[in-house]
Amino acid sequence: xxxxxxxRTNLAVSRxxxxxxxxxxxxxxxxxxxxxxxxxxxxxxxxxxxxxxRNSEERIGRAISHRRDEFLLATKSGGGTRxxxxxxxxxxxxxxxxxxxxxxxxxxxxxxxxxxxFGGERTIxxxxxxxxxxxxxxxxxxxxxxxxxxxHVRTGAFDVVQHPISYxxxxxxxxxxxxxxxxxxxxxxxxxPFGGGRLGQxxxxxxxxxQFPRLVPMIGFEIEAELREAVALAETGVELTDAxxxxxxxxxxxxxxxxxxxxxxxxPCPQGIPVLSxxxxxxxxxxxxxxxxxxxxxxxxxxxxSKCEECRQCVERCPFNLEIPTIMQEIVARYREIMKARE
Numbered sequence: 001x002x003x004x005x006x007x008r009t010n011l012a013v014s015r016x017x018x019x020x021x022x023x024x025x026x027x028x029x030x031x032x033x034x035x036x037x038x039x040x041x042x043x044x045x046x047x048x049x050x051x052x053x054r055n056s057e058e059r060i061g062r063a064i065s066h067r068r069d070e071f072l073l074a075t076k077s078g079g080g081t082r083x084x085x086x087x088x089x090x091x092x093x094x095x096x097x098x099x100x101x102x103x104x105x106x107x108x109x110x111x112x113x114x115x116x117x118f119g120g121e122r123t124i125x126x127x128x129x130x131x132x133x134x135x136x137x138x139x140x141x142x143x144x145x146x147x148x149x150x151x152h153v154r155t156g157a158f159d160v161v162q163h164p165i166s167y168x169x170x171x172x173x174x175x176x177x178x179x180x181x182x183x184x185x186x187x188x189x190x191x192x193p194f195g196g197g198r199l200g201q202x203x204x205x206x207x208x209x210x211q212f213p214r215l216v217p218m219i220g221f222e223i224e225a226e227l228r229e230a231v232a233l234a235e236t237g238v239e240l241t242d243a244x245x246x247x248x249x250x251x252x253x254x255x256x257x258x259x260x261x262x263x264x265x266x267x268p269c270p271q272g273i274p275v276l277s278x279x280x281x282x283x284x285x286x287x288x289x290x291x292x293x294x295x296x297x298x299x300x301x302x303x304x305x306s307k308c309e310e311c312r313q314c315v316e317r318c319p320f321n322l323e324i325p326t327i328m329q330e331i332v333a334r335y336r337e338i339m340k341a342r343e
Contacts, residue, residue: 001043001234004214007187009138009159011072011102015210015234017046017189017218022197022287024056026222033063035221040070042231048162048189048218049096050076050107051088061097068098074160074189076107076142080116085126089135103160104136109152110145110264117141117157124157142191144262146175153177153186162189162218166199167208168252169261178212193217195259197286202229204248207238220287256320258327266314266324271307275314275324278305281331285338294339302335 003012018039023032036047036059049056057075064071073096077088093099104127106117117124127139140160143149149163149172161181165172169192172178181188193209194200197220209217221227240248260279269275277284278301285293292298305328314324 001231003045004216006216007159007181007214008185009103009187011138011187012045013072013187013216014043014045015216016044016230017048017216018044019191019218019220020047020049020056020060021053022220022289023222024059025054025287025292026289029059029062032059035224035227036060036063037067038224039221039227040064040067042227044231045070046072046074046216046218048074048076051092052077052107057092057095061095065097072102073098074103074105074140074162075101076105078108079106079123079126080121082121082123082126085123089126089130093135100135100137102137103140104130104138105140105142105160105162107142109141109143110148113141113143113148114151117152118155138187140187140189142189144264146171146177146263149177150175150180153181153184156184158186160187160189162191164192164196164261165190165209165212165215165217166193166195167204167248168195168199168255168259170208170252171261173212178215182214188212188215190215190217193219195255196280196283198255198259198282199251202226202233203238204240204244204251206230206233207240207244208248210234210238258322259320260322260327261320263319265317265319269314270311271304271309273304273307273328274301275328277301278328278331279322279324281335290338290342293335294342299339302332305329305332 001014003014006013023035075092079085130136138159140158141152142162144164149161152158153161163172190209194205199205209215264276266275308325310325
């Protein structure tokens, strides 16, 4: 598979990356092991996980640590405190069965993250110290906020940014984040190119992200057919036709009124409703499966929607003008149908 340069890291990275979340969360170990090894066999050489991705790091360590010289490893942790930073990093290294991580990222570095990264606990210093110790090679962050991501890449402190990008959730390109990262030579890992599992048609999804030649889409492959299709498209390239673009525009127009990007600008809810968690129901269902959303903890979050008083503060804050109260009520109805079918 063709490789590209990941910004100033100078790492030669495969045109596709493997996001190792749902493959570990939804499937047994044998399936995860087969898929990870197949990905390496087909030429993928960058894997992304996180300290908080349930059993993902353990699965990677168990399945492919013996092939460590064949792939680049990216993981993440919250990094809100210095103590928490070091505990998470050391545990990740143990789980992954490695002595270093190639890219270590502040996980979910959204609004307010600058306060603990650059001020307060100043956990960026932990990153730099871990780098000096050889435990991490390059420093990155993940975020769902374009404004925060732009601010972070402009600090000069980060080698890599990971941010959502898809042909429906295209704000990273439309609002200049992709271009700014490119200008500053910051590597770009494209999170959720399939919209967190909400978009089909691999040709459309990859055709869109492949127009950015220095961006690496990180894909949560679940089955062999998905992996092989994406690899074939990466090897041959995707030339979108006018008809393709018209269909993509139609899908974007239809989904755009309901497509939560995960920026969390809607928070906080005066009634304490975890709006983002509810709005991400379809993403969680796809990534984690029915057993996960059926947990009592998540059921309580869904049922909290009953406290909504239609104040519409969330709608006013949403930069995408989503009718959040209406969408949440529809999600509650679908959730209850799914749970009833499980009885």
